[in-house]
Amino acid sequence: MEYNTQKTQLNMPEYGRIIQQLVERCKEVSDKEERNEMAMAIIDFMGQRNPQLRDEENYKHKLWDHLFILANYDLDVDSPYPFPTQEQLQEKPKRMEYPKLQGDFKFYGKSILQLIEKAIELEAGDEKEALIEVIANNMKKSYNVYNKEHVTDDVIFRHLKELSENRLDLTSIESLEKSKIYYANNTNRNNNNKNTNNKNQPAKRRFNNNNHKNNRR
Template sequence: MEYNTQKTQLHMPEYGRIIQQLVERCKELSSKEERNEMAMAIIDFMGQRNPQLRDEENYKHKLWDHLFILANHDLDVDSPYPFPTKEQLSEKPKKMEYPKLQGDFKFYGKSILQLIEKAIELDSGDEKEALIEVIANNMKKSYNVYNKEHVTDDVIFRHLKELSENRLDLTGIDSLEKSKIYYTSNNRSNKNNNNNNKNQSKKRHNFKNKK
C-alpha cells in the first residue's frame, strides 16, 4: 500500500493527483514536440476539470501559469505566455493605501471629503462660503453623534482645515451658530414654531367662543 506521504508532492492540490502525474510524464518525454503536444492536452484537461476558470479574464494564461507551477518551474515547452518565475510568485502584494479618513476623522465619512473637494473647486463667493458652512455644520453633527459629547467650533475648524490640506479655513467665523446657514435654518425653524403656536392659539380662542 502506497501512502500519500510516499507519493509525488502536489504543487496545486486543487488539480488533483491525476493532472500532477500527467505533468510529471510530460517532463519525462525526450522530444520537445511531444512535450508541446502533451502540454496542450493537459491545458485542455485542466480547463475541463475547472470550468469556473473560463469566467475569469485571461483564463488561458492562468492555466499555463498553473501548468508551470505543477511542473515545479521545470518544464521545457513552447508556451504562448511567459512563465512566471519563483521570485515573481513569492513576491508579496503591494501594501494597499488606506483612505484619508482614519483615526480621529473616520466618523466624518467619505461624503464630507467629497463635499470638501467640491468646495475647493468653487470660485470664491457666497456659494462657496455657504457650502463650507454646511460642511462644518455636518461635521459638528457627526462628531457629536459619534463621540457622544459636545465639541467646540474651533475643533471643527481645525479638522476642516486639516482635511482640506489648509485649502479651506473658517477662522473668520466666530461660531457655527452665527454662520449664515445655521442662522437661516434656525430662523426658519423658529418661524415655523411661532406659526404653529399662533394657529394653536386661534383654535383655542375659536373653541372658547363656540362655547
C-alpha cells in the first residue's frame, strides 16, 4: 500500500492528484501539437473541477497560470497568455499605506480627511464655509457614535483645526447652531412647514364648515 506521503508532492493540492498526473503526462508528450491539445483538455478539466473560478475575472488566464505552476514552471505549450515566472509568483505584495488618521482621531475616518483637503482647495466664500460646517457636523456625529458620549462644539472645532494643520478654523463660532448653514437649514425647514400648513388650511375650513352644517341639521 502506498501512502500519500510517499507520492510526489502536489504543487496545488486543491486540484487533486489526477490533474497533477495529467500535467506530468503532458510534459512527457514529445509532439508539440499533441501536447498543446492535451494542455487545452487539462484546462477544460480544471475549469470543471473548480467551477467557482468562472465567477472571477479573467478566470481562463488564472487557469493557465495554475497549469504552469502544476508543471513546476516547465511546460512547452502554446499558451494564449504569457506564463509567469516563479520569481513573479513568489514576489511579496507591496506594503499597503495606512491612513493618516491614527490615535485619538481614527474614528473620524479617511473620508473626513478627503473633505478637509477639498475644503482647503476651495476659494474663500459661502461654498467653502458651508463645506467646512458640513465637515464639522459629520465629525460631531462620528465622535458621538464612536465615543457614545456628547461632545461640545468647541472640541470639534479644535480637532478640525488640528486635522487641517490650522488651515481651517471655526473657533470663532460659538456653536454649530449659530453657523450659517444651520441657520439656512432651519429657515428652509420652517418655510416648508409654513407652506404645508397653508396648503392644509382650505381643507381644514371645508372640514369645519361641513361639521357646522351637520350640527345645524
